[in-house]
Amino acid sequence: MQQLNSSHHLQLESLTRLISLPDETLEQQARDRIDQLTKPPGSLGLLEEMAIRLAGITGEQTPDMSKKAIVVCCGDHGVVEEGVTAYPSEVTEKMMANFAAGGAAINVIARQTKADVYVLDVGSRARTVPDGVIDCKVRPGTDNMASGPAMSRDEAVQAVMTGVEMARRLKQEGVRVIGVGEMGIGNTTPATAIAAVITGSPVDQLTGRGAGVDDAGMLRKIRVIEQAIRVNQPDPQDPVDVLAKVGGLEIAAMAGVMLGGALERMPVVIDGLISTSAAMIAVGLSERVKPYLFASHLSEEPAHRILLEKLGLTPLIHARMRLGEGTGAALLFPMMEAAVALMREMATFADLGLEGP
Ligand SMILES: O=C(O)c1ccc[n+]([C@@H]2O[C@H](COP(=O)([O-])O)[C@@H](O)[C@H]2O)c1
Numbered sequence: 567m568q569q570l571n572s573s574h575h576l577q578l579e580s581l582t583r584l585i586s587l588p589d590e591t592l593e594q595q596a597r598d599r600i601d602q603l604t605k606p607p608g609s610l611g612l613l614e615e616m617a618i619r620l621a622g623i624t625g626e627q628t629p630d631m632s633k634k635a636i637v638v639c640c641g642d643h644g645v646v647e648e649g650v651t652a653y654p655s656e657v658t659e660k661m662m663a664n665f666a667a668g669g670a671a672i673n674v675i676a677r678q679t680k681a682d683v684y685v686l687d688v689g690s691r692a693r694t695v696p697d698g699v700i701d702c703k704v705r706p707g708t709d710n711m712a713s714g715p716a717m718s719r720d721e722a723v724q725a726v727m728t729g730v731e732m733a734r735r736l737k738q739e740g741v742r743v744i745g746v747g748e749m750g751i752g753n754t755t756p757a758t759a760i761a762a763v764i765t766g767s768p769v770d771q772l773t774g775r776g777a778g779v780d781d782a783g784m785l786r787k788i789r790v791i792e793q794a795i796r797v798n799q800p801d802p803q804d805p806v807d808v809l810a811k812v813g814g815l816e817i818a819a820m821a822g823v824m825l826g827g828a829l830e831r832m833p834v835v836i837d838g839l840i841s842t843s844a845a846m847i848a849v850g851l852s853e854r855v856k857p858y859l860f861a862s863h864l865s866e867e868p869a870h871r872i873l874l875e876k877l878g879l880t881p882l883i884h885a886r887m888r889l890g891e892g893t894g895a896a897l898l899f900p901m902m903e904a905a906v907a908l909m910r911e912m913a914t915f916a917d918l919g920l921e922g923p
């Protein structure tokens with residue numbers, strides 16, 4: 567591991583060792599209570615599993631979910647010059663301004679589900695970072711991964727540490743649950759490349775239309791991802807190598823938010839394909855991140871299902887969404903709050919003078 571910028575408090579390698587496992591005693595207590603609630607055992611399905619996991623993560627039988635945050639990590643991609651997306655990179659900057667002004671889909675959904683939106687410019691090509699966007703730019707966009715590494719190892723680690731610091735800051739601000747989202751024109755290309763490297767699945771089975779590329783663009787995208795993997799030869803056993811060679815700055819930062827969230831014993835909700843590719847990197851850096859992660863929705867991108875299966879996560883929402891920004895994650899928040907409220911407010915069989923299930 568290369569030396570990090572001195573402003574970083576902890577080195578990536580050492581912090582991954584500091585992540586603790588969820589509390590099994592609290593999980594068992596939650597399981598026992600759920601089976602005493604006035605319902606057939608297991609009938610609340612994945613909400614039961616959610617309540618149990620939240621208890622183990624937070625160390626609280628009925629965790630406080632009042633302060634919720636969505637972190638939208640933004641970055642641009644040199645590979646866009648290969649014609650892999652229907653949109654120009656400039657849209658990333660315009661959307662960052664839109665997030666800051668409150669007019670994007672994530673702003674609307676987060677207002678509905680009572681979450682605060684934090685926008686991070688980790689690596690956009692915007693010359694000036696729009697007001698209201700947190701400037702933690704590592705570099706203005708990646709290089710074209712079709713002809714060489716997207717970035718250096720050091721830059722990848724710096725971007726990861728940006729996410730770690732963000733999660734720690736949110737914890738200090740009293741945030742109890744973090745949803746992870748992103749914006750970056752072209753980023754389904756690196757996300758799919760990460761999926762191909764880590765799962766070994768054929769690129770043509772993983773690749774989707776992203777924000778809406780046409781048939782010719784799809785074929786180009788598949789060939790470009792195959793070429794990027796051939797040219798860079800990323801080592802699937804080395805997550806920083808994968809990030810640096812075929813990843814993205816916002817993907818690295820999201821992996822960092824997941825590491826930081828786990829370090830701070832906070833549940834972290836992932837969103838679509840791109841944040842799930844970041845989850846693969848985070849779990850590659852430390853298996854201990856996995857129990858802190860919650861899948862929200864199943865994206866239309868074919869690689870998403872494969873990555874979620876590999877992570878052992880089940881998405882609760884099937885809404886044919888493929889937007890990103892953390893929109894699916896924000897939609898999971900009310901279900902999480904409901905899972906906790908059920909634990910807190912439901913009557914038990916004993917309350918009804920019944921023996922139990
Ligand atoms: O979250 C997803 O699964 C998802 C699927 C398709 C597209 N996106 C969003 O669309 C952008 C990437 O699409 P593309 O075609 O430019 O690679 C990026 O800003 C993502 O947030 C997101």
Ligand SMILES: Cc1cc2nc[nH]c2cc1C
Binds near residue numbers: 891
């Ligand atoms: C308009 C637009 C909004 C987005 N939000 C996330 N990805 C996006 C891609 C586009 C093109």
